[in-house]
Amino acid sequence: MIRFAHVFKDYPKGAALKNVSLHVAKGEFVFLTGHSGAGKSTILKLMQGALQPTSGEVRISGFNVADLGATEIPRLRRRLGIVFQDFRLLDDRTAEENIAFALEVTGARADGIPSRVMRVLTQVGLAAKAHAYPQELSGGEQQRVALARALVNDPAIVLADEPTGNLDERATRGVFQLIREINAGGTCVVMATHDLDLVKQTTYRTIELREGSVVFDSGLDETAGELT
Amino acid sequence: MRLLLREALLSFRRAPLLSALSITTIGFSLYAVGLFALVAVNLREALHTVEQRVEVVAYLLSGTPPETVALASQDITAFPEVQRVTFVSEDEALKRARAELLEFRDAYRDLSVNPLPASLEIQMKEGFRDGAHVSAVAERLKGYGFVDDVRYGREWIEKLDRLRNIAGLVGLTIGLAFAAVAVVIIGVTIRITVLQRAREISIMRLVGATNGFIRGPFLLEGALKGLLGGGVALLLSYGTYLLFRGQSELATSGIVFLDPQHLVLGIVFGVAIGLGGSLVSVGRHLRNV
Numbered sequence: 001m002i003r004f005a006h007v008f009k010d011y012p013k014g015a016a017l018k019n020v021s022l023h024v025a026k027g028e029f030v031f032l033t034g035h036s037g038a039g040k041s042t043i044l045k046l047m048q049g050a051l052q053p054t055s056g057e058v059r060i061s062g063f064n065v066a067d068l069g070a071t072e073i074p075r076l077r078r079r080l081g082i083v084f085q086d087f088r089l090l091d092d093r094t095a096e097e098n099i100a101f102a103l104e105v106t107g108a109r110a111d112g113i114p115s116r117v118m119r120v121l122t123q124v125g126l127a128a129k130a131h132a133y134p135q136e137l138s139g140g141e142q143q144r145v146a147l148a149r150a151l152v153n154d155p156a157i158v159l160a161d162e163p164t165g166n167l168d169e170r171a172t173r174g175v176f177q178l179i180r181e182i183n184a185g186g187t188c189v190v191m192a193t194h195d196l197d198l199v200k201q202t203t204y205r206t207i208e209l210r211e212g213s214v215v216f217d218s219g220l221d222e223t224a225g226e227l228t
Numbered sequence: 229m230r231l232l233l234r235e236a237l238l239s240f241r242r243a244p245l246l247s248a249l250s251i252t253t254i255g256f257s258l259y260a261v262g263l264f265a266l267v268a269v270n271l272r273e274a275l276h277t278v279e280q281r282v283e284v285v286a287y288l289l290s291g292t293p294p295e296t297v298a299l300a301s302q303d304i305t306a307f308p309e310v311q312r313v314t315f316v317s318e319d320e321a322l323k324r325a326r327a328e329l330l331e332f333r334d335a336y337r338d339l340s341v342n343p344l345p346a347s348l349e350i351q352m353k354e355g356f357r358d359g360a361h362v363s364a365v366a367e368r369l370k371g372y373g374f375v376d377d378v379r380y381g382r383e384w385i386e387k388l389d390r391l392r393n394i395a396g397l398v399g400l401t402i403g404l405a406f407a408a409v410a411v412v413i414i415g416v417t418i419r420i421t422v423l424q425r426a427r428e429i430s431i432m433r434l435v436g437a438t439n440g441f442i443r444g445p446f447l448l449e450g451a452l453k454g455l456l457g458g459g460v461a462l463l464l465s466y467g468t469y470l471l472f473r474g475q476s477e478l479a480t481s482g483i484v485f486l487d488p489q490h491l492v493l494g495i496v497f498g499v500a501i502g503l504g505g506s507l508v509s510v511g512r513h514l515r516n517v
Binding site: 048070071073074075076077078080082088090092101102104105106107149153 | 231242427428430431432433434435436437438439441442
């Protein structure tokens, strides 16, 4: 599903990733952990085609990121659901409109949009707040809307960059539970976090990064044969 | 298509003040261009009126047979620069002098012999009413044996030439300067809109909207603003024109307004800079998100 082979990524300020190799299987849940600047966000950006590797190969959902043309990036993004710490909702649109927006701008059939939006809003438990604007929602609820928007295109992979970073403990539990449910439904999830309590609660595979290198991969034992 | 229009119009509805500001800015920039065009058109019109009076007069030796004059007239009419040749007989010349030169009326009244020569008045075609062509025609006229003298007001025509050149040059320079300022202002205005919607653009990219799809509403918005700005400029220009024309005691009472072709050109220009400005701003921004 996702494969990094000897990936290096240099920024003008220095190296962000040094010889990273990893493989994430279909339906897997993977935590990316490490301090700020360890390379978590760089890995997620490479996965969504927002960055290109300096060397090495990044393959995701059948796409080779180094070869992505301007027309292929949108095609890759439509197979991904992406959520961020800061939610990235449009403040002048309701929850429902924010989700519908993702379908509209990718050319979905207009007549199918309302039912698809309602389905994901129900899935994240916010059907009752469809008409609320982001500022009328709590942080946890806003992240749920963002998750609903990420799910509405039925992605094979969800990439979450510190999705609970801005949330209090209770909201964190709720959002994390929702992400686990999404994964339980068969969607592959890669979640960057520095919340170690969250990581310890589960037995999901954890990849720890330090200064651009993988220093620990709990999945390595079982998946050693798949790593090249 | 409906989505495109909705998103483009949404920006007007969501940021009415900014939209009004951009339209006004575009309007005033184009108004400056329009005012200038108005001045240029009227200057050209005025020059044209003066130019129509450019003529060459060939004075004939007395006693030239009418057949010779008639033949020469035909000849001269065939010159490529010449529009019309008019024969003015000696009697006619005297009659005109009596009517036009009131100061000398007494002197002309008591004449027993007409001192005035007959002449050929040659009017030049449009486009040939400048010093070089006029003097060329004058030289050729001097070649006829029965032509005594040729006059065409050399200095006056040379001044007209200079005026025409200066007007053209100044017109081009100032016109281009105004147009450049308009383009820059419009680019900046649209860039503000794009920056204001940077978040939206980044989300569109995030969920997999194609670049073409992202550009669409901005381009439409830019074109609409250009169109409305062009309309504002048109109204302002027309208002100014009416204001000046209304001052009948001023020399501006006879001014003309831009013709329909120019108006359409102005509107098309507005739409083009609106489109161009947004294309540049969105393009630059798409690379940065």
